Every structure is written in C-alpha cells, then in structure tokens.
Amino acid sequence: MExxxxxxxxxxxxxxxxxxxxxxxxxxxxxxxxxxxxWQLSEGPVRFGTLRDRVGKVxxxxxxxxxxxxxxxxxxxxxxxxxxxxxVEYRLTEKGQSLEPVLEGILKWGLANRGA
Amino acid sequence: MExxxxxxxxxxxxxxxxxxxxxxxxxxxxxxxxxxxxWQLSEGPVRFGTLRDRVGKVxxxxxxxxxxxxxxxxxxxxxxxxxxxxxVEYRLTEKGQSLEPVLEGILKWGLANRGA
DNA sequence: TCCATCACTTACAAATTTGTTAGCGAGCCA
DNA sequence: TGGCTCGCTAACAAATTTGTAAGTGATGGA
Numbered sequence: 001m002e003x004x005x006x007x008x009x010x011x012x013x014x015x016x017x018x019x020x021x022x023x024x025x026x027x028x029x030x031x032x033x034x035x036x037x038x039w040q041l042s043e044g045p046v047r048f049g050t051l052r053d054r055v056g057k058v059x060x061x062x063x064x065x066x067x068x069x070x071x072x073x074x075x076x077x078x079x080x081x082x083x084x085x086x087x088v089e090y091r092l093t094e095k096g097q098s099l100e101p102v103l104e105g106i107l108k109w110g111l112a113n114r115g116a
Numbered sequence: 117m118e119x120x121x122x123x124x125x126x127x128x129x130x131x132x133x134x135x136x137x138x139x140x141x142x143x144x145x146x147x148x149x150x151x152x153x154x155w156q157l158s159e160g161p162v163r164f165g166t167l168r169d170r171v172g173k174v175x176x177x178x179x180x181x182x183x184x185x186x187x188x189x190x191x192x193x194x195x196x197x198x199x200x201x202x203x204v205e206y207r208l209t210e211k212g213q214s215l216e217p218v219l220e221g222i223l224k225w226g227l228a229n230r231g232a
Numbered sequence: 233t234c235c236a237t238c239a240c241t242t243a244c245a246a247a248t249t250t251g252t253t254a255g256c257g258a259g260c261c262a
Numbered sequence: 263t264g265g266c267t268c269g270c271t272a273a274c275a276a277a278t279t280t281g282t283a284a285g286t287g288a289t290g291g292a
Contacts, residue, residue, distance in 0.1 A: 021226025022151040022219055022264040030146050032250070035138040048269055055186060056132060062250060084259045095229055103138055103270060105221040110137025113211055150279070164239055178280060180240060200289040201238040 023100070028073045033058050033066050034102065038092065041076065042100055045091040075099065141218070144154045147182050149174050151219065154208065157192065158216055161207040191215065 017023045029035060034053045040046055046054070052063050067090060070076035075096035081087040133139045145151060152171045156162055158224070170181050183206060186192035191212035197203040 006145065017148065017152075020152065020154070020232060022223050023148075023226075024148055024230050025222045025226040026142070026151060030142055032133065032139075035142060036133075036136065039138070049267095059251060059253095060270065061252085061272090066248090080269090083268095084257090085266085086258085087268090088269060092268095098229070102221045102225045105218045106141045107138050109215065109218045110139075110141040112139060114140050115216070165237095168239095175281065175283095176240065177242090177282085181280090196239090199238095200287090202237085202240085204239060220273085 012040040015064065028070075029099065029103070031066050033067060034070060035106075037063075037066060037070065037090075038075065038096060038103065040098060041090060041092045041096070043078070048088050048090065051090065055098065070096070127156060141187065144191065145219070147185060149179065150186060151184050151222075152190065153179075153182060153186065153206075154212060154219065157206060157208045157212070161205040162197070164204050164206065167206060186212075 004045060009112070018027065029038070033055055039053065040051055042055055048063070048067075051067075052058055052060065056065065058066075071078060071085070074093055076093050077093050077096075079089045081089075133142065145154070147170055153167065156167055156170050164179070164183075167183075168174055168176065174182075183194070185191060187194060190209055191232065193207050193209050193212075195205045195207070197205075
C-alpha cells in the first residue's frame with residue numbers, strides 16, 4: 001500500500017468528512033473503476049484477467065489497487081487457488097451485495113438525468 | 117475554469133466511463149464537499165459565506181469551484197443581488213432536488229455499514 | 233479618508249489518483 | 263531448454279484535486 005502523508009493538509013479534512021455517512025459511502029465506491037467492478041462481480045465470481053478484460057481500459061496495476069481497496073473496505077473477497085499458472089477469483093461479500101440497491105438508485109438517476 | 121489537457125491519458129477513459137450512468141452520477145456528486153453542499157441547500161437557499169461556515173473547513177476557492185461545477189451540472193442555481201457588499205444565494209434546482217432520495221439511499225447504507 | 237464587508241479570483245504549492253512499462257515466479261508443454 | 267500463462271509488483275510519469283495566502287472592487291459608515 002502506498003503510504004499516506006499524515007502531515008497532509010487533506011488528512012484532517014478527510015477524518016472529519018468521513019464522519020458523514022454519505023461521504024463515507026462515496027469514498028468507498030468512488031474510485032474510477034469501482035462501480036464497474038462491483039457491477040461485474042454482482043453476477044458471481046470473476047477471475048482477475050477476465051475482470052480486467054471486461055471492466056474497460058484498466059491496467060493490471062490499477063485494477064489490482066482498486067480490488068485491494070474494495071477488499072479493505074469489506075466489499076470484495078479474494079479466493080486464490082494454488083495452481084500454476086495461478087487462478088484467483090474475486091466475489092462480492094454480503095456487504096458488497098448490500099450495495100446493489102444503492103447502486104441501482106444511482107443508476108436510475110443517471111439514466112434519467114444524463115443529457116438533460 | 118482550469119483547462120483540462122486533452123492529451124491526457126485519462127481523457128479517453130473518462131469519455132468511456134461516463135457512458136455508464138452510475139459513473140456519470142458519481143462524477144457529479146463525488147467532489148469532496150458536494151454532498152455536504154447539496155445537503156445544506158436541501159433546506160433552502162443559502163448565502164456563500166453561510167455555506168462556507170456550515171459545510172466544514174472549505175476555503176473560498178474550493179467552495180467556489182465546487183459550486184461552479186454543481187451549476188454546470190445543473191444541480192445548483194445562483195442568485196446574485198446587486199447590493200454592496202454583494203449578496204449571492206445558492207439553491208437546488210429541480211434536478212438537484214431529485215437527487216435527494218438517491219443521497220438518502222447512500223446515507224442509509226453508510227449508517228448501516230460504517231464500522232462493521 | 234480609511235476601513236470593513238462579501239463573494240469571489242489569482243498565483244502557487246502539495247497531495248492524491250491514475251496511468252505506462254517492464255518484470256517476476258512456478259510449473260506445464262513442445 | 264525455452265517459451266508460455268496468470269496474477270501481481272516496482273519504478274516512474276502525468277494529470278487531477280485540494281489546499282493556502284493574498285488580493286480585488288464597489289460602497290457604506292466611522
């Protein structure tokens with residue numbers, strides 16, 4: 001994990017902002033590829049490479065990072081099988097699944113209001 | 117408005133990402149102070165300075181920028197009264213108000229899942 | 233005259249996010 | 263032996279976001 005500077009002018013703000021449940025939620029799903037990842041995983045477990053191909057133009061590094069954050073936030077689970085070449089599957093946790101209705105609300109609003 | 121480099125490696129991704137209604141919505145409400153701003157305005161019009169004091173530790177520049185983006189996205193309206201010193205009120209548009217149920221969904225999820 | 237008010241803006245600095253490129257390791261298979 | 267797969271990481275580069283500090287302009291009041 002890339003370390004975060006605690007002397008940051010942002011740091012204090014962030015602590016306070018995360019007190020707000022809305023900001024907390026947005027900080028979890030706000031990463032550039034996270035909604036797409038969750039969307040893909042909502043159908044069931046998906047392998048790393050498959051995810052990379054389906055999600056869009058993500059690089060390995062970025063996909064890896066977003067997945068790691070999703071794991072840390074408890075939305076996604078990683079299952080590694082000891083094979084060669086390695087096989088790793090990602091899937092939603094219960095917490096991750098509980099986000100789906102929220103994402104649907106966001107989706108519907110987007111559909112209704114984009115381009116207006 | 118600060119210009120955006122079109123040679124950016126990010127630019128192409130962004131165009132594609134905004135095709136997704138979820139990502140589109142998140143890009144609109146995802147700014148650091150935007151949820152808080154919308155929240156404040158949901159009660160009715162608020163002046164710039166009042167907003168700055170209520171929203172948290174925002175600086176003038178940042179609040180101004182977030183408000184401008186919210187206006188461009190059609191969520192917020194600006195009413196300026198020709199007085200001295202100037203008086204400017206911000207309020208939600210209909211489009212902005214239509215976000216409230218979505219934000220409530222986000223809020224409820226955050227309340228239920230923070231700290232779990 | 234001089235200062236205060238309010239909603240900004242300008243110039244600059246710092247942190248964060250996202251991206252590109254190249255490589256690794258273990259074992260299967262030709 | 264040598265190349266291949268797959269998930270991942272390291273080193274680096276670029277863009278974006280957020281922040282701080284210091285103005286500005288018109289006017290009313292001391």
